[in-house]
Amino acid sequence: MRLPFGERDVPYREARVVVLPVPYDLSLSFLPGARRGPEAILLASRELEPFLLELGVAPEEVGIHAAEAVPFVAGSAEESHALIREAALAHLRAGKFLVSLGGDHSIAHPLVLAHREALGEFSLLHIDAHADLYPEWQGSAYSHASPFYRLLQEGFPLVQVGLRAMDRDALALVRERGVALFPAHRIHRQGLPLGEILGALGERVYLSFDFDALDPAVMPSVGTPLPGGLSYRQAVDLLEAVFREKEVVGMEFVELSPNGQFHAEMTAAQLVYHAIGLKGLQAGWLGPG
Numbered sequence: 001m002r003l004p005f006g007e008r009d010v011p012y013r014e015a016r017v018v019v020l021p022v023p024y025d026l027s028l029s030f031l032p033g034a035r036r037g038p039e040a041i042l043l044a045s046r047e048l049e050p051f052l053l054e055l056g057v058a059p060e061e062v063g064i065h066a067a068e069a070v071p072f073v074a075g076s077a078e079e080s081h082a083l084i085r086e087a088a089l090a091h092l093r094a095g096k097f098l099v100s101l102g103g104d105h106s107i108a109h110p111l112v113l114a115h116r117e118a119l120g121e122f123s124l125l126h127i128d129a130h131a132d133l134y135p136e137w138q139g140s141a142y143s144h145a146s147p148f149y150r151l152l153q154e155g156f157p158l159v160q161v162g163l164r165a166m167d168r169d170a171l172a173l174v175r176e177r178g179v180a181l182f183p184a185h186r187i188h189r190q191g192l193p194l195g196e197i198l199g200a201l202g203e204r205v206y207l208s209f210d211f212d213a214l215d216p217a218v219m220p221s222v223g224t225p226l227p228g229g230l231s232y233r234q235a236v237d238l239l240e241a242v243f244r245e246k247e248v249v250g251m252e253f254v255e256l257s258p259n260g261q262f263h264a265e266m267t268a269a270q271l272v273y274h275a276i277g278l279k280g281l282q283a284g285w286l287g288p289g
């Protein structure tokens with residue numbers, strides 16, 4: 001069953017933005033449930049005010065179409081990732097701006113590859129509590145702890161913001177590969193280094209937002225919560241700066257794991273909706289309010 005995003009469901013051909021539910025969560029390492037993330041965000045999105053006071057626009061006016069969820073193959077990460085990459089590629093080749101909803105963070109790998117195949121090169125802005133730089137975790141290179149190791153191996157420039165968990169090997173890899181790292185403790189001590197973050201990014205950016213980047217007090221519905229996370233306002237301020245200065249070619253929001261705390265689902269839906277509004281302003285699809 002296809003659920004619209006927000007109140008106004010736009011036919012595919014008229015939509016500039018496609019919200020792609022990707023309920024794959026077979027690579028989680030701790031608490032289960034991210035497969036219910038996309039549906040929870042879509043349901044919560046129905047409760048959002050269409051007009052976004054902070055931006056002075058109604059993001060829904062870009063034309064949003066929520067696509068059918070991407071199926072997965074329970075016994076095969078490779079086949080599941082192939083389905084994700086094919087689905088993303090089809091929407092990108094139809095000229096749509098893709099907003100993918102996870103699902104666990106392993107989906108970043110097929111989604112980013114699809115965006116490069118369709119749109120050319122870009123840098124990655126990875127906002128997360130975790131580095132996700134393990135070559136493999138719990139016996140799998142397709143773990144949600146590994147996507148950015150694989151993407152680094154494939155030559156993507158990487159900027160990581162909000163991290164508060166990484167092992168020594170990941171830190172050594174970051175230093176060796178010149179990854180721009182802005183850990184949460186630095187942000188809390190010195191404020192968001194927006195100029196440095198923007199300076200580390202290229203002109204074209206793919207945004208990968210893991211909801212556990214937010215503090216658990218703000219976002220308790222994730223599979224691997226950690227203290228010391230970003231506030232909602234810090235996340236919005238970071239996204240506003242990135243959309244103001246860069247061309248965002250695609251974005252994904254992953255790891256929401258609904259656990260009955262509806263404020264978390266509203267938080268997730270509002271952040272996605274806000275980001276769609278920022279893309280609409282950046283692309284000129286929406287006039288400044």
Ligand SMILES: N=C(N)NCCCCNCCCN
Pocket residue numbers: 029130131132137144145224
């Ligand atoms: N959400 C994530 N990316 N989680 C990654 C978990 C893997 C490392 N945990 C360390 C556990 C040591 N016992």
Ligand SMILES: [Mn+2]
Pocket residue numbers: 105128129130132144210255
């Ligand atoms: Mn992650």
Ligand SMILES: [Mn+2]
Pocket residue numbers: 128129130210212213224255
């Ligand atoms: Mn994470």
